Amino acid sequence: MLVLCIVFLTTSCVSRKSVAYFQGLETSEQKRLPDNVEIKPDDLLTIRVSAPEQAAALPFNLTKSVMAMGQGTGGGGANVELETYMVSNEGTIEFPVIGTLEVEGLTSIELAAKIKKEVLPYLQDPIVNVRILNFQISVLGEVASPGTFPIEDDHVSLPKALGFAGDVLLTGKRTNILVMREEDGVTTHAYLDLTNADIVSSPYYNLQQNDVVYVEPIGPRRQSASYLGTASSYLSVASVLVSLVLLFTR
Numbered sequence: 001m002l003v004l005c006i007v008f009l010t011t012s013c014v015s016r017k018s019v020a021y022f023q024g025l026e027t028s029e030q031k032r033l034p035d036n037v038e039i040k041p042d043d044l045l046t047i048r049v050s051a052p053e054q055a056a057a058l059p060f061n062l063t064k065s066v067m068a069m070g071q072g073t074g075g076g077g078a079n080v081e082l083e084t085y086m087v088s089n090e091g092t093i094e095f096p097v098i099g100t101l102e103v104e105g106l107t108s109i110e111l112a113a114k115i116k117k118e119v120l121p122y123l124q125d126p127i128v129n130v131r132i133l134n135f136q137i138s139v140l141g142e143v144a145s146p147g148t149f150p151i152e153d154d155h156v157s158l159p160k161a162l163g164f165a166g167d168v169l170l171t172g173k174r175t176n177i178l179v180m181r182e183e184d185g186v187t188t189h190a191y192l193d194l195t196n197a198d199i200v201s202s203p204y205y206n207l208q209q210n211d212v213v214y215v216e217p218i219g220p221r222r223q224s225a226s227y228l229g230t231a232s233s234y235l236s237v238a239s240v241l242v243s244l245v246l247l248f249t250r
Contacts, residue, residue: 035155035206036107037135043209044133045085045093045103047115051123060096060119084133097122108132108154137207139165141215142172156207158192158199162215168194172215179204180212 039045049060062083085093091104098118103111108130116128137156138148144166158179168174174194181188181204190204199205207213 035157036109037132037154037208038105038107039087039091039103039111039132040209041087041089041091041104042134043087045087045108045111046082046131046133047085047095047111048082048129049115049119049123050127050129052125053123056123057126060098060123062096132209135209137161137211137213139213139215141213142169142217143167143215144169158205158207158213159194161207161211161213165213168215171217173218174215176216178214178216179207180214181208182210 047061049057051057063080064083065080085095087093087103092100092102095101095115095118098115101111101114101118103114106114112128112130115130116126119126119128132154135151135154136148137151139161140146143162146165149161149164158177162168168177175196177192177194179190179192190202192199192202192204204211
């Protein structure tokens with residue numbers, strides 16, 4: 001009963017201001033930033049070109065054979081998959097028939113439109129789909145399910161990424177979310193406040209390839225971890241001392 005009372009008192013003291021997201025949304029004016037991820041060097045892309053006459057589109061689709069699961073070497077159970085394109089340091093790829101294409105700085109939608117324009121002389125009513133394969137983000141710290149998550153879409157916001165990780169725990173600090181990003185070989189970072197509606201104006205609100213999100217613990221959580229660590233150290237030292245006393249008093 002005493003434990004329940006303590007839990008009730010500690011949880012009832014949590015105010016809306018400390019946990020509610022996007023406070024002040026009614027009165028603030030946020031500038032919407034582009035949210036589609038731009039292609040960068042070392043990105044892996046899949047590009048599929050389709051047309052009503054699919055045979056005519058085959059030269060624009062690089063494929064590879066992959067052995068199906070459960071098939072032996074002589075079973076002939078190979079599946080055909082699209083080859084990937086790695087973006088060079090110069091921001092280009094080598095595309096069949098067309099040749100060198102500059103892709104850096106384009107979104108997947110913009111690149112699809114560019115390729116469609118290039119293949120129009122060869123195909124009637126082409127359809128082009130582009131996907132960035134290595135678009136993934138990592139969410140660490142005080143969340144329900146930390147981990148690295150592949151992103152199927154071409155954009156992901158910070159709240160959506162936290163949703164993949166099961167949201168911030170009550171022991172997590174919502175006012176100081178760290179986002180780390182590597183740009184041109186340099187790691188940059190920003191601290192974002194989920195309780196402030198102006199967060200949507202930050203260039204770090206929409207995440208990019210390989211961004212890392214870290215939710216730090218609130219003060220009481222850090223103190224608890226520190227106390228437990230210290231207590232464990234004390235117990236270990238005490239255990240050694242008792243063992244030594246027993247050894248020398250036999």
